[in-house]
Amino acid sequence: MEFSQEIKREFDQIVARYPQGRQKSGLLPILHRVQEEYGWLSTEAMNAVAGYLQLNPIEVYEVASFYTMFHLRPVGKYVLEVCRTGPCCLVGAETLLQYLQRKLNIGIGETTPDGLFTLKTVECLASCGTGPVLQIGPEYLYHEQLTEQKLDQLIDSLRSKS
Amino acid sequence: MATKILLEHVGVEGIRAIDTYLAHGGYRSVGKALKEMSSDQLVEEVKTAGLRGRGGAGFPTGMKWSFLDKKSENPRYLVCNADESEPGTFKDRYLMERIPHLLIEGMITASYALGANTSYIYVRGEMMPVIRLLEKAIAEAYAKGYLGKNILGSGYNLDLYVQPGGGAYICGEETALLESLEGKRGNPRNKPPFPAVSGLYGCPTVINNVETIASVPWIVNNGGAAYASIGIGKSTGTKLISACGNIRQPGVYEIELGLPVEEFLYSDVYCGGIAEGRELKAVVPGGSSVPILPKELILKTAAGEPRLMSYESLAEGGFVSGSMLGSGGFIVFDDRACIVRNLWNFTRFYHHESCGQCSPCREGTGWMAKVLHRIEHGHGKMSDIDLLVDVAKHIEGKTICPLGDAAAWPVGSAIRHFRDEFEAHVKNPDSCLAKHLHGAYAHAASIM
Numbered sequence: 001m002e003f004s005q006e007i008k009r010e011f012d013q014i015v016a017r018y019p020q021g022r023q024k025s026g027l028l029p030i031l032h033r034v035q036e037e038y039g040w041l042s043t044e045a046m047n048a049v050a051g052y053l054q055l056n057p058i059e060v061y062e063v064a065s066f067y068t069m070f071h072l073r074p075v076g077k078y079v080l081e082v083c084r085t086g087p088c089c090l091v092g093a094e095t096l097l098q099y100l101q102r103k104l105n106i107g108i109g110e111t112t113p114d115g116l117f118t119l120k121t122v123e124c125l126a127s128c129g130t131g132p133v134l135q136i137g138p139e140y141l142y143h144e145q146l147t148e149q150k151l152d153q154l155i156d157s158l159r160s161k162s
Numbered sequence: 163m164a165t166k167i168l169l170e171h172v173g174v175e176g177i178r179a180i181d182t183y184l185a186h187g188g189y190r191s192v193g194k195a196l197k198e199m200s201s202d203q204l205v206e207e208v209k210t211a212g213l214r215g216r217g218g219a220g221f222p223t224g225m226k227w228s229f230l231d232k233k234s235e236n237p238r239y240l241v242c243n244a245d246e247s248e249p250g251t252f253k254d255r256y257l258m259e260r261i262p263h264l265l266i267e268g269m270i271t272a273s274y275a276l277g278a279n280t281s282y283i284y285v286r287g288e289m290m291p292v293i294r295l296l297e298k299a300i301a302e303a304y305a306k307g308y309l310g311k312n313i314l315g316s317g318y319n320l321d322l323y324v325q326p327g328g329g330a331y332i333c334g335e336e337t338a339l340l341e342s343l344e345g346k347r348g349n350p351r352n353k354p355p356f357p358a359v360s361g362l363y364g365c366p367t368v369i370n371n372v373e374t375i376a377s378v379p380w381i382v383n384n385g386g387a388a389y390a391s392i393g394i395g396k397s398t399g400t401k402l403i404s405a406c407g408n409i410r411q412p413g414v415y416e417i418e419l420g421l422p423v424e425e426f427l428y429s430d431v432y433c434g435g436i437a438e439g440r441e442l443k444a445v446v447p448g449g450s451s452v453p454i455l456p457k458e459l460i461l462k463t464a465a466g467e468p469r470l471m472s473y474e475s476l477a478e479g480g481f482v483s484g485s486m487l488g489s490g491g492f493i494v495f496d497d498r499a500c501i502v503r504n505l506w507n508f509t510r511f512y513h514h515e516s517c518g519q520c521s522p523c524r525e526g527t528g529w530m531a532k533v534l535h536r537i538e539h540g541h542g543k544m545s546d547i548d549l550l551v552d553v554a555k556h557i558e559g560k561t562i563c564p565l566g567d568a569a570a571w572p573v574g575s576a577i578r579h580f581r582d583e584f585e586a587h588v589k590n591p592d593s594c595l596a597k598h599l600h601g602a603y604a605h606a607a608s609i610m
């Protein structure tokens with residue numbers, strides 16, 4: 001696959017942040033940009049990134065698989081990532097996560113049959129004072145102090161947008 | 163009123179925009195530092211201030227800066243650690259979101275002190291909205307001549323970039339952060355060599371936390387001695403505390419170090435007491451990695467002295483009866499919280515976040531999580547409790563980076579102070595205060 005000239009120009013700008021010969025530093029920002037564009041990171045896309053950055057493909061795969069934000073398989077249009085770490089659990093994250101599973105009728109890591117939602121858990125989002133919290137890629141906006149009612153509204157509004 | 167060094171202007175409308183920030187005295191430290199002070203003078207001023215790293219370890223910042231190898235022919239780098247992922251900690255995000263220019267001002271002044279001409283702010287990837295804010299603020303600072311070539315006509319050049327992480331707690335560890343910034347997996351490096359000698363791209367590098375850097379402008383404007391006059395003993399200045407859990411007023415508070423814990427917990431200016439009229443059970447005062455303390459030991463030391471919010475007082479009693487100030491993530495548990503479930507959760511977290519390089523950490527955190535899951539869900543044995551202590555001991559101090567210690571300390575302290583709760587789980591699983599949650603995301607129990 002080939003990236004568009006426009007995205008390549010963005011890549012060029014990213015790589016310009018680092019000293020000569022250190023273009024590998026651009027790998028994470030570039031993978032984020034590619035995922036934003038295509039929704040996930042296919043092997044073809046990672047190979048193309050390797051080509052652009054003059055890396056061995058393995059250098060891209062090993063990084064993409066290390067960091068939890070990168071999706072190595074297709075995901076739903078909205079990836080709901082609910083914080084499941086201790087402080088959020090003190091204020092009801094576990095119950096809410098159960099509620100969301102029932103509501104979407106999927107388990108954690110699964111995608112709804114209409115391809116709209118993928119449900120995931122995430123570790124502490126630095127929002128513990130306003131938990132429970134979830135975020136939705138690719139903008140990664142935070143939704144804080146969640147309640148069942150707020151979740152209903154959120155899911156409804158995302159459904160009606162699509 | 164307590165002195166506000168970091169949050170003084172956070173409530174000002176429009177403070178995210180550079181014009182408003184400038185109207186409130188913003189970027190003054192840049193002019194003062196670049197035009198009136200040498201880099202050595204700046205380092206001395208920060209030493210005088212007694213400022214200590216706010217990322218968790220509390221290492222004296224001025225001393226760290228003076229270790230930077232200035233004789234090296236290589237370029238020097240300043241890297242800001244904005245990876246904030248320690249459970250219970252949400253102060254850096256708050257600061258960057260509310261007043262992004264304060265961090266940028268600090269980065270310019272600190273970069274000048276270190277003789278760095280390229281600096282990076284490494285922000286955890288999940289904070290994309292913060293990254294966008296910082297990039298906007300940086301563009302504004304370039305446009306006003308605070309970044310780029312010949313800043314304010316001083317001849318000093320600085321380029322500042324934001325680097326996103328990819329979702330990995332370990333990248334908060336400074337050498338893992340450098341690996342990540344170089345485009346690699348976040349595997350911590352062996353030390354020595356320390357980053358001050360060989361850091362980013364093998365060049366001399368200083369890594370500082372967001373809050374540390376954001377404290378520098380005030381120190382430059384008001385002098386190190388003024389900063390040192392705030393606080394108590396070697397805990398100088400103010401500290402951001404992010405308070406969460408079962409309290410009435412969770413949030414980020416700027417305190418003068420030395421504030422009594424009791425006042426912080428119960429005063430309406432701060433936490434406002436325990437939520438829903440419940441009783442205090444325990445506190446983890448410095449982020450998930452530090453020892454948990456029961457009610458008796460968080461309000462007073464074992465010697466009966468009032469416990470203060472300072473590096474020294476919170477550590478008083480060592481790991482037998484004390485804890486640590488750490489990152490300032492203050493997690494409060496009321497009398498309904500299950501200590502076993504929380505410990506299982508934290509241990510599961512460390513196992514999930516272990517980079518996997520060192521066997522004691524990779525395997526040990528997994529074993530501890532499994533055993534804790536078993537106890538929490540009513541299948542534990544009495545011998546499991548000492549088994550946990552034993553495994554924790556075999557992790558502590560035996561790994562390349564301190565993630566292993568961070569995973570071991572909560573286990574040791576929870577069992578030390580709440581052994582009866584662990585035993586009760588084994589004897590009668592129904593005694594679990596959180597048993598209504600036992601089905602909650604049960605398959606997360608397969609512990610990844």
Ligand SMILES: Cc1cc2nc3c(=O)[nH]c(=O)nc-3n(C[C@H](O)[C@H](O)[C@H](O)COP(=O)(O)O)c2cc1C
Pocket residue numbers: 214215216217218219220221223243244245246247248331332333334335336337369370371372374375563564565568
């Ligand atoms: C597992 C682990 C995670 C860490 N996470 C962070 C973090 O998110 N932010 C941070 O500033 N420091 C973190 N640290 C501490 C850093 O390694 C380093 O000490 C700190 O950034 C230095 O800055 P300071 O001296 O200004 O505190 C972490 C350390 C470890 C071992």
Ligand code: FES
Pocket residue numbers: 083084085086087088089123124125126127128129131133249250251
């Ligand atoms: S524990 Fe959920 S945001 Fe920190």
